[in-house]
Amino acid sequence: MITILETSALNTVQDLGRPGYRNLGVGSSGVMDPLALRVGNILLDNDADAACIELQTYPFALKFDRALSFAVTGVDATIELDGRTLLPWSVATAEAGQVLRIGQPAVGARGYICFAGGVDVPVVLGSRSTQLRGGFGGLLGRFLEEGDTLQVGASETLASGYAALPPSVAFRSDAELENKSVVTLRVIPATDYMLFTDKARDQFWNCEWRITPQSNRVGYRLTGEKLELRKPVELRSYGIVPGIIQVPPAGEPIVQMADANTAGGYPRIATVIESDLWRLAQARIGSRIRFEKCNHEQGVDAMQPVEAYLDSLRGMVARYRSSISRRQSGGKK
Known part of the structure; x- marks a missing residue:
């Protein structure tokens, strides 16, 4: 579980969206920057549509109640875990009780905090995305507020020390x-x-x-x-x-x-x-x-280089995690 310590309006839980209901007047919602979420989920070996926290206003802070790997994508901002500076677009692991703080971005507008296993809120019409107009999805269909708690998906794998090349560079x-x-x-x-x-x-x-x-x-x-x-x-x-x-x-x-x-x-x-x-x-x-x-x-x-970039990232993550697994098992395959 994580607890929101500091936030402003407009920050919500989102995933890749809610397709298939536009004929009923229900928009797709989902993250504004799908590429940033896809990168975060690949880095954490999540399902492609695992939910995250989308940040539109800053500063933002949350506390972890257990050890958990995470990544912040989308923006180049001051990211601190208990005062230790982290790089954006990289994987880190927090210990229970540690606080993550994200400041105003120097580059980009929307940040994405992705967690190993994803944010675990109820699935509504096939998605965990917040639909603000309809007041459903996400956390009670609204913006996140100070004191809110969110469950995160079960993930036993802890990882850190690797990163993606930001799309703005790639x-x-x-x-x-x-x-x-x-x-x-x-x-x-x-x-x-x-x-x-x-x-x-x-x-x-x-x-x-x-x-x-x-x-x-x-x-x-x-x-x-x-x-x-x-x-x-x-x-x-x-x-x-x-x-x-x-x-x-x-x-x-x-x-x-x-x-x-x-x-x-x-x-x-x-x-x-x-x-x-x-x-x-x-x-x-x-x-x-x-x-x-x-x-x-x-x-x-134009989508071909984007998919090639994501495929390359998947390969890098798979190799890195495989090497970690071999080291943890004493070099046995």
Whole structure:
């Protein structure tokens, strides 16, 4: 069990999400940065969908009631275990009674505390994710509060001393090398792309959009040039998934995120490809972003290096744990 000692609003229990219920009006929820959770679970040899604590506000502190291995992914922040500094994206083991503290990130926006065995809260509609709008999942369907206790899954294996290369380093793009202050996202023109004027389409690709304070887990509201339609349109409601970029009448885009609405009717200008959603999840309020056009085939192909990165990490963890097991058994195979 762990006990929450210090937290602010917005920190929740999440896993990879709740697919399959959008037709009933239930969004998928889940972590904003699925790649960070997948890395944490691989490092700890967890099931891929083991639940974690997603941090959006800092500082955060918790206490362990038993020895337990864990990893903090997603952000580069000050991470301390009883005052001892730990590296992000690495595995460490806490002893009973020790306190983990995480400060404001220097890089990234959302941190993920992953535990060996995962956070053990009730499964609701196939997921442990917190659905804030519906008030279910996670811990009583709400943000974590000071004094809350969480059970963690059973895991007898204790490990430490190895880490993952952060995705921000592994997948650093040429555009980011040229301008580190702007996040570049690959997007595919969407169904309603041609409903916008030529000028609006040019503005969409050439404008530096800024993430506004009105952004949250439902969607990121962007500010920049106003995008105009060729003529007013009324669209039938359609299904929505994370990554869809809608343009409401005010003309400034909204990117749907993890808690995206299940249906909507604003014109769709483009969609962020799956392999780049983690970049947007880690962009802070006020960050500048640019959109880079790609096609469907390029969007699908972009997942290949991500899966190769995860496969390489699985191999490294398997070899490391195997060597630990051999040492503990006196070198016997």
